[in-house]
């Protein structure tokens with residue numbers, strides 16, 4: 046791992062003695078804590094001569110064939126019934142087991158999400174029945190952090206630990222995220238809005254067996270994330286991983302091609318970077334993630350220079 050002189054200078058200036066450690070390129074035993082990137086996502090990263098890439102992980106047993114989507118009939122107050130339409134025939138997974146087809150049952154989504162205040166939004170997410178993930182979750186994971194944070198982090202979806210605890214990024218990916226944040230002077234612990242981040246996920250509920258989010262699930266959950274962004278009004282958003290990027294930017298371009306630029310969503314600058322779970326498996330790419338953090342930091346500094354005080358938000362907290 047080689048740092049540029051500029052990066053070293055920034056680290057010294059920030060008082061960070063060493064950037065986060067580089068773990069060996071071993072297969073992570075608990076890599077399923079967050080949905081591992083698909084081989085396609087791994088291939089997103091341009092190979093670099095000095096860092097041979099480990100082979101992409103095998104596709105997960107539950108990785109889905111085409112999802113079956115059915116829309117539940119009204120009954121707004123009752124949980125959505127299961128689909129009666131059978132999905133495609135089960136497909137044998139690489140492990141030899143038959144993987145059931147992923148099935149998404151859509152239910153009613155609360156009206157007026159785009160004008161909800163924080164309490165209403167929390168209540169709506171807690172009781173959401175807009176897709177069948179609500180049937181398998183222990184609880185939804187709303188997000189956490191400073192509600193007026195300058196930085197907002199967007200991840201993918203709760204994993205097993207997050208589903209149990211109701212907090213985002215609590216596993217090994219979360220530990221790496223903490224170190225990444227620390228390297229740019231940020232924290233998720235209680236701190237002023239300039240230092241404490243707000244963390245949210247594209248999906249508020251855990252996909253079974255940590256499979257990838259499916260497009261109808263992402264679409265159903267999207268208004269919650271957009272409303273969180275509108276309420277936090279961050280100066281910069283860090284979109285971590287393929288699903289955060291695709292959901293926010295509406296782009297299917299490879300993540301590697303979207304990095305290094307400042308995108309805009311709802312008037313907020315968005316910086317694209319790799320998901321910490323991916324970086325655990327491909328630690329050489331932490332150098333690229335560091336570049337992304339530096340870019341986000343530059344955007345933030347510019348925003349502070351242009352408008353030191355943000356207009357106070359009138360929404361009830």
Ligand code: URA
Nearest residue numbers: 079200201202213214
């Ligand atoms: N935990 C989360 O909350 N989100 C992720 O994207 C990964 C792990």
